[in-house]
């Protein structure tokens with residue numbers, strides 16, 4: 001976990017991420033003394049005269065960031081009061097590290113973030129910090145989801161390209177461009193349905209995303225008696241209109 005002299009990193013961000021992990025696990029606070037394109041100097045935040053320091057330098061000939069000076073020993077800061085709140089840089093580290101070890105949903109609790117950091121990085125963080133990171137990530141979540149809806153048009157175009165005989169349909173508001181409905185039936189499913197149009201079940205369920213939608217789907221049975229998904233659709237809710245949209249596209 002501790003950094004080493006001459007250790008190298010691809011970028012300063014990688015260097016800082018590992019440094020934060022070290023600081024969190026050994027429970028000391030860091031201060032960025034200097035940071036520019038060619039070097040980054042880190043000192044101990046708890047006491048101005050603590051000898052702890054790390055210097056990382058960009059080496060153009062190697063195209064790497066190298067630790068060129070390091071004193072890992074803290075002395076004068078021993079017994080110093082712990083840093084009362086998360087520094088900005090700790091927050092920056094956590095908001096990148098947490099999503100890599102925990103899937104954040106609307107139901108995630110700060111406690112789960114604390115446990116995940118403990119389990120994966122042997123790092124204790126306070127409830128307040130976990131709460132702040134969670135709020136940030138959940139806010140991000142809705143933005144990410146919105147961005148994913150905007151990618152649907154490209155997704156459907158791609159599906160048309162790679163599966164010409166499938167049937168894919170995206171309906172969006174002509175004025176605002178807002179998502180309305182989506183229908184997907186790959187060619188393999190369509191061929192099966194056209195050969196033996198036995199629909200054994202059609203049902204709907206709600207999605208668990210931020211933008212609550214309804215997933216409609218139909219399943220059939222193939223020659224081996226296996227249940228096959230024939231088509232699925234994302235619609236606003238289960239109503240006569242949305243079922244008509246789905247079935248109309250299915251038999252098309």
Ligand SMILES: [Zn+2]
Nearest residue numbers: 044050074077
């Ligand atoms: Zn120190």
